[in-house]
Amino acid sequence: MGLIFNLIDHLRFLNRRRIYKRQQQKPLKLRSNGFLFSGIQSYIDGTWEPGTTKVFKKLLDSVSVFVNVGAHHGYFCCIALKNSVETIAFEPEKSNCVMLRKHILANKFSNNFQLHEAAVGSKTSEMKFFGGGDTGTLVVPNPRAPKAQINSVKVVKLDDIIENNNQRILFLIDAEGFELNVLEGAIGILSSKIKHYFIIELWNPSSADALATKNENFTNVFSLMENNGYRGWRIDEDNGDIIEFNIHDEYTRNLSSVSGSFSNYLFSSKNETHDFFI
Numbered sequence: 414m415g416l417i418f419n420l421i422d423h424l425r426f427l428n429r430r431r432i433y434k435r436q437q438q439k440p441l442k443l444r445s446n447g448f449l450f451s452g453i454q455s456y457i458d459g460t461w462e463p464g465t466t467k468v469f470k471k472l473l474d475s476v477s478v479f480v481n482v483g484a485h486h487g488y489f490c491c492i493a494l495k496n497s498v499e500t501i502a503f504e505p506e507k508s509n510c511v512m513l514r515k516h517i518l519a520n521k522f523s524n525n526f527q528l529h530e531a532a533v534g535s536k537t538s539e540m541k542f543f544g545g546g547d548t549g550t551l552v553v554p555n556p557r558a559p560k561a562q563i564n565s566v567k568v569v570k571l572d573d574i575i576e577n578n579n580q581r582i583l584f585l586i587d588a589e590g591f592e593l594n595v596l597e598g599a600i601g602i603l604s605s606k607i608k609h610y611f612i613i614e615l616w617n618p619s620s621a622d623a624l625a626t627k628n629e630n631f632t633n634v635f636s637l638m639e640n641n642g643y644r645g646w647r648i649d650e651d652n653g654d655i656i657e658f659n660i661h662d663e664y665t666r667n668l669s670s671v672s673g674s675f676s677n678y679l680f681s682s683k684n685e686t687h688d689f690f691i
Contacts, residue, residue, distance in 0.1 A: 439451040439452055441515075441516075441519050442457050444456075444457060444459070445459055446491070446492055446495060447495055448491045448492075448494075448495050448516075448520045449516065449519045449520050450486075450488070450491060450516055451512075451515070451516070452486050452512055453486065456486065456488050461488060462650055462677065463650060463653065464648050464649050464650035464651060464652060464653040464654070464677075465612060465648050465650060465653075465677045466489075466492070466653075467653030468612065468648050468653055468655060468679060468690075469489060469492065469583075469585065469612065470492065470496075471690065472583050472610050472612075473492070473493060473496050473498050473583065475581060475583075475610070476498065476580075476581045476582055476583040476609075476610065477498070477499065477580040477581060477582070478498065478499045478500070478501065478575075478580060478581075478582045478583070479493040479498050479499070479500045479501070479582070479583045479584075479585070480500075480501045480502075480503075480571070480575055480582055480583070480584045480585070481493075481500065481501070481502045481503065481584075481585050482503045482533045482571075482584065482585070482586040482587065482588055482595055483503065483504065483533075483586065483587035483588050483589070484502035484503060484504040484509070484513055484528075485504065485509050485512075485513070485587070486509060486512040486513055486516065487502065487512070487513040487516045487517060489585055490502050490513070490516075490517070490522075490526065491516055491517075491520060491522065493583075494517075494520070494522040494525055494526060495520070495522075497525070498525075498583075499525050499526075500522075500525060500526050500527070501526075501527045501529070501574075501575065502526070502527065502528050502529065503528075503529045503531055503532070503533050503569070504528065504529075504530065504531075505530065505531055505532040505542055505549070505566040505567070505568075506542065506549045506566075507530075507564075509549075510528065510530050513528060514528070529569060529574065530567070531566065531567040531568060531569045532551055532566050532567070532568045532569075532588075532591070533568065533569055533570070533571055533586075533588065533591075533594075533595045533598060534551070534568040534569075534570065534591065534594040534595060534597075534598055535570070535594045535595075535597035535598040536568070536570060536598065537568060537569055537570055537573065538568045539565050539566065539567055539568060540565070540566060540568050541563055541564070541565060541566075542563070542564045542565070542566040543563055549589065550588075550589035550590055550591065551566075551568075551588070551589075551590075551591045551594075552589065552590040552591055553590075569598075570598035570599070571595065571598050571599035571602060572598055572599055572600065572601040572602060573598075575599070575602060577601065577602050577605050577607070579607060580607075581607060581609055581610070582602075582609040582610070583609065583610045583611075583612070584609060584610065584611045584612070584613075585611075585612045585613075586611065586612070586613045586614065587613075587614045588614075590616060590630055591630075592613050592614070592615060592630060592634050593630050593633050593634050593637065596634065596637055596638070597637070600641075603637070603638070603641040603643075604641055608642055608643065608681065608682035608683075608684075608685075610679065610680070610681055611638070611643070611679070611680040611681075612648070612677055612678070612679050612680075613634065613677070613678050613680065614676055614677050614678075615630070615631050615634060615676065615677075615678055616630070616631065616676075631660075632660060635658075635660035636660070638680045639660075639683075642682060642683050642684075643680040643681065643682065643683060644657065644680065644681055644682065644683040644685065645657070645658045645659070645660065645678055645679070645680055646658055646678065646679040646680070646681070647678055647679075648677045648678065648679055650676070650677070655679055655687065655690055657687065658678065
């Protein structure tokens with residue numbers, strides 16, 4: 414039985430490599446945002462996180478630098494670079510870095526762009542990276558990924574790399590359950606007088622992924638941000654609206670009963686009201 418399982422797992426791993434290679438060979442297409450892109454169709458047709466994309470574009474007008482943790486194929490990087498915003502990306506997965514470089518080079522964005530082929534965490538180290546593509550994670554073995562798909566990756570701290578020189582920064586963090594660790598490596602940035610913008614993808618507390626981590630990542634991210642002077646907002650993917658979110662009130666009702674589609678959250682200065690976004 415074990416031999417059969419191992420064979421199936423290996424075949425799944427080979428199939429994933431085939432899918433990644435096929436994505437890398439897809440032709441570039443001109444998106445409505447004005448840059449060339451390829452790969453996953455939702456990136457091309459504009460259906461990838463439309464609400465977050467709307468919020469992201471609006472915030473670009475208020476920042477000097479964009480930092481993308483878990484940059485994947487560079488969708489948000491290209492939007493920022495098309496708007497002439499200096500961009501710094503972190504991506505540990507090799508096939509994703511190939512796609513990211515492909516898009517940066519095709520659009521001639523290299524002069525305003527830095528790529529760190531590394532994960533981001535609370536300390537400099539090396540860690541096991543489970544899975545790949547858009548679901549790779551440092552947290553626990555990814556049940557959706559072949560067990561053979563495990564790599565060792567470099568881990569860096571944002572405080573060691575990002576200069577906090579009196580300029581407002583937009584951070585987008587998609588770390589598949591490792592968000593709290595990312596933020597714990599950015600305490601210097603969080604505690605600075607200048608309050609930046611953070612868009613953070615968080616697993617819904619009722620999801621299987623979140624339950625595996627006992628919801629601690631979700632609640633602790635909000636507590637850390639609030640303790641450093643930030644207010645949390647849900648981003649509605651259906652219409653791009655932002656809705657104030659208080660973690661202390663949220664557990665009095667079921668997340669799934671709230672209308673809208675939420676997985677990304679915006680954090681801004683606690684002194685900013687909804688008016689800052691209008």
